[in-house]
Amino acid sequence: MFENFQFDSLADFMAMSGHGPYVWSAYGISALVLFYLAVLPLRRRREFLATLNEQQSEEA
Amino acid sequence: MWQFIKKWFHRFGTPRWFYHTTSRWLPWLALVSIGLLVLGSIWGLGFAPEDARQGNSYRIIYIHVPISVLAMVGYYIMAAAGAVALIWKIKLADMVMVSAAPIGAAFTFLALLTGSIWGKPTWGTYWVWDARITSMLVLLFLYLGVIALNQAFTSRDTAYKACAILSLVGTVNIPIIYKSVDWWYTLHQPATIKLTGASTIHPDMLKPLLVMIVGFYCFYALLLILHTRVEILRRERRSSWVKGLIR
Numbered sequence: 001m002f003e004n005f006q007f008d009s010l011a012d013f014m015a016m017s018g019h020g021p022y023v024w025s026a027y028g029i030s031a032l033v034l035f036y037l038a039v040l041p042l043r044r045r046r047e048f049l050a051t052l053n054e055q056q057s058e059e060a
Numbered sequence: 061m062w063q064f065i066k067k068w069f070h071r072f073g074t075p076r077w078f079y080h081t082t083s084r085w086l087p088w089l090a091l092v093s094i095g096l097l098v099l100g101s102i103w104g105l106g107f108a109p110e111d112a113r114q115g116n117s118y119r120i121i122y123i124h125v126p127i128s129v130l131a132m133v134g135y136y137i138m139a140a141a142g143a144v145a146l147i148w149k150i151k152l153a154d155m156v157m158v159s160a161a162p163i164g165a166a167f168t169f170l171a172l173l174t175g176s177i178w179g180k181p182t183w184g185t186y187w188v189w190d191a192r193i194t195s196m197l198v199l200l201f202l203y204l205g206v207i208a209l210n211q212a213f214t215s216r217d218t219a220y221k222a223c224a225i226l227s228l229v230g231t232v233n234i235p236i237i238y239k240s241v242d243w244w245y246t247l248h249q250p251a252t253i254k255l256t257g258a259s260t261i262h263p264d265m266l267k268p269l270l271v272m273i274v275g276f277y278c279f280y281a282l283l284l285i286l287h288t289r290v291e292i293l294r295r296e297r298r299s300s301w302v303k304g305l306i307r
Contacts, residue, residue: 002107013106016116018183026120026177027101028129030170034279037166041286048293053306 066148074154075292076301082285089282096275102142103268111265120178122269125253126276128171128196132234134164134280135199138206139231142224152288154220156296158210159287163280164201172196175248183247191244195237202230 007013009029104122111118138160144153175193176186187193206223213219241250252261253269261269296302 003102005106006108006110007106007293017110019115019117019119022117022177022181023105023119026174027105027123030123030174033166033170037163037283038120038286041283041290044290045293048290048297049306052297056306058301 066152070150074148075152075155076299078152079270079289079292082289086282086285089278089285093278093282095277096271097135097197097279100268100272100275103271106264108213109262114182117178117181120174121252121265122272124171124174124178124184125269126273127174129166129189129273130276131164131167131171131196131239133277134160134167134284135202135227135234136162136231137284138203139224139227142220142227145220146228151295153198154216154224155291156284158206159291160284161206161210161223163283163287164198164208168196168200168203172200176296182261188247190247191240192237192246192248193195195233198233199230199237202226202233205230220228243302 007016014020014024100122105119108119108122110116138157140159141153141160144150145157172193175196179188180186206226209222209226210219213222240249253266292304293305
């Protein structure tokens with residue numbers, strides 16, 4: 001499984017024999033979009049509950 | 061049987077039940093999906109062998125294929141939820157349908173983007189009007205259409221029916237996307253993993269891909285649950301159980 005690392009060095013790993021910019025940008029942008037998709041509902045939920053809390057303390 | 065399914069949906073298909081049950085699932089789902097995605101990425105980026113013809117650019121496959129699969133599966137989930145909402149008038153199904161649309165749109169966008177980036181070193185171009193790519197673009201517009209329709213109506217009753225019908229009509233596009241690489245053999249390579257017959261991919265490359273596919277299925281489920289929960293809170297904000305959440 002993880003016995004043979006395919007690259008000689010970290011620089012080699014980043015360069016991916018010339019394909020580095022393509023591979024890393026694809027992974028980077030995907031990670032950003034997926035992270036945003038997960039954080040968005042969490043933030044909305046927190047905001048919703050905060051608003052609800054305010055409304056209830058006004059009523060009380 | 062039909063009556064049983066209907067009863068089951070009505071008993072367990074309440075937004076409140078969904079909200080409370082998924083609270084317990086979320087930490088596990090997050091742990092498993094993120095764990096698998098990190099493992100699969102490290103494996104695919106650093107340890108899977110280099111492709112003889114495409115070199116290292118092929119490593120994009122580990123995100124491109126699972127994301128594209130989920131973009132299509134997500135469409136079926138949205139359409140199925142739409143059908144349940146139409147047939148049984150179940151509010152939760154409507155909430156799942158409208159939550160699946162933005163997630164699906166984002167996945168389809170990423171499928172096109174990662175494919176485009178992969179295309180440059182492999183085909184020498186970022187974009188070509190190949191059958192697979194064009195039908196994926198249609199899928200993106202279908203998702204965007206559902207999002208737009210959902211916001212276009214002030215009446216919830218009209219909105220969900222319009223969204224459900226568009227979702228259901230749009231399902232004809234999914235088999236077209238799936239078979240496009242065989243029907244119009246243009247530029248996009250045919251499927252490397254086959255359900256029937258031998259896969260045309262080396263086992264050392266296949267294993268991390270399977271880890272990523274399972275990881276993305278779990279992550280998609282996590283996203284759909286998270287988005288549906290917010291939709292539930294928003295729509296049920298006047299109910300006593302939502303008001304009881306903060307105390």
